[in-house]
Amino acid sequence: MKLFSFIFVQHSGLAMGAALLFLVGALLAIPVVKRGSTILTWLPVFLFRMVGRILGRQPSVTRLWSVIFGFNGTVMLLYMASGIHPAIPAFVSMVTGYNIAAILLLTGQGQSREFGELAVSPGHGWVPARWTAGLCGLAVLILELPCFWYSIAMGMRLGQEIAAAETTYVQGIAPRIHAYVAVILPALLVSAVCEAIAIRGMSVLPPNGDTPAG
Numbered sequence: 001m002k003l004f005s006f007i008f009v010q011h012s013g014l015a016m017g018a019a020l021l022f023l024v025g026a027l028l029a030i031p032v033v034k035r036g037s038t039i040l041t042w043l044p045v046f047l048f049r050m051v052g053r054i055l056g057r058q059p060s061v062t063r064l065w066s067v068i069f070g071f072n073g074t075v076m077l078l079y080m081a082s083g084i085h086p087a088i089p090a091f092v093s094m095v096t097g098y099n100i101a102a103i104l105l106l107t108g109q110g111q112s113r114e115f116g117e118l119a120v121s122p123g124h125g126w127v128p129a130r131w132t133a134g135l136c137g138l139a140v141l142i143l144e145l146p147c148f149w150y151s152i153a154m155g156m157r158l159g160q161e162i163a164a165a166e167t168t169y170v171q172g173i174a175p176r177i178h179a180y181v182a183v184i185l186p187a188l189l190v191s192a193v194c195e196a197i198a199i200r201g202m203s204v205l206p207p208n209g210d211t212p213a214g
Contacts, residue, residue, distance in 0.1 A: 003179050007150055014153035015146070018093040022149065025097030032098075033105040041106065044099035061126065064196035072144065072188050076151040080176055083155030084162065084169060093152045126200075133201025136194035143191035147184050154179070 032040045054067050079096075082088045128136075158172045 003182055006175065007154070007179050007183055011150055011153035011157055014156045015149040018090070018149040018152035018156065019145075021090055021093040022097035022145075025094035025099075026101035028094075029098045029101035029105060033102055041102050044102040045106070047099060048103050061196045061200055064199060065192040068195050069189050069192035072147075072192065073185055076148055076184065076188070077177075077180060079148075080151040080155040080158075080180060081173060083158035083173075086156040086159030086163065088159065089152045089155030092155075093149070096148070128197050128201035130201060133198045136201070137198035139194040140191050140198060143187050144195070147187050147191065151180065151184060 051067065051071060054071075055063060059067070079089055079092050082092060154176045158167075158169070158176060161167045161172050162169060
């Protein structure tokens with residue numbers, strides 16, 4: 001209970017702030033994508049292509065969730081650990097919102113072929129029913145975004161404590177790593193499995209265009 005209180009009570013206000021910054025970043029992506037700026041969309045496209053190369057052409061469900069979990073688990077830890085100053089994780093939250101929104105908007109406009117090719121290249125194996133994929137997609141929203149926001153919040157709070165000379169970086173980061181490994185990381189694992197199922201079920205269509213059976 002102490003870990004849950006440490007994460008979800010002590011950092012709730014900053015987590016809401018991180019969510020607002022995430023939203024601001026997402027909103028900033030709208031005019032950028034509409035104007036077709038390749039310079040300002042270079043970073044999100046680069047990151048997406050990097051993940052796509054790691055996944056390969058026909059990723060299995062196991063490969064999907066393991067890559068998603070490895071990526072999210074690593075970057076969120078780094079985001080939290082960036083709290084040598086509160087402004088750094090705060091900026092990361094806004095940039096992440098921007099990157100995610102930019103990729104979604106580019107995909108919706110048909111400008112990101114890589115996503116389309118990944119989505120319709122499932123390889124062989126189990127394809128979940130649409131309702132299963134839908135529930136898993138909802139679970140991802142419930143788990144992954146709060147994990148991100150609270151990781152950012154722990155980094156911001158760490159930066160505040162360092163700036164106020166209440167703790168050193170080493171002293172402040174230790175309990176946060178403990179909380180991250182014990183609470184955030186398991187939630188990210190569940191989220192990664194759900195996301196892999198959602199990606200496979202929601203984006204895979206048989207050649208005739210029918211909804212997968214099941």
